Amino acid sequence: MNEEEFQESPLLTARATEVAGVVVIAVEGEIDVDTADVVLDAVRLGFDTAGPALVADLTLVSFFGSTGISTLITAHEMAEGHGKKLHVVAPQRAVRRPLQVTGVADVLALYDSVDDVLSALKPVPSE
Structure with a gap:
């Protein structure tokens, strides 16, 4: 995947791009029962x-509520099924707090920025 690929609904846009060999799915809008499939379709693009x-x-x-939480759990399970790890960038309290309160943050790898994820994924040079 070299180009951006979009999934859209009236309330949400998900854009999958490749950055430094890693697929980044940028989600903008509301994750709810009407838009969860848009997010999961974008995640599926990353499996290629x-x-x-x-x-x-x-x-x-x-907007991020219980449907957003279950969407991330599904995306996490889908990624594992494809031998990949899902990293979640959630700097704002409105998304991070529900993940922490429900314990889902203990399962997912949470970061404050895409750059933080990319840094964490870089192999550490051996001495």
Whole structure:
């Protein structure tokens, strides 16, 4: 995947791009019962790449409730089924707090920025 690929609904846009060999799915809008499939369809796009990880960038998500939580759990399970790890960028409290309160944050790898994820994925040089 070299080009951006979009999934859209009236309330949400998900854009999958490849950054430094990692698929980043930037989600903007509301994750709810009407838009969850748009997010999961964008995650599926990432399975076509050889990279070991997918990044779900939720920085621009404006609504995130129980459906958002279950969507991330499904995306996490789908990624594992494809031998990939899902990393979630959730810098704002509106997304991070529900994940922490429900314990889902203990299962997902949460980050404050895409750059933080990319840094964490870089191999550490051996001495």
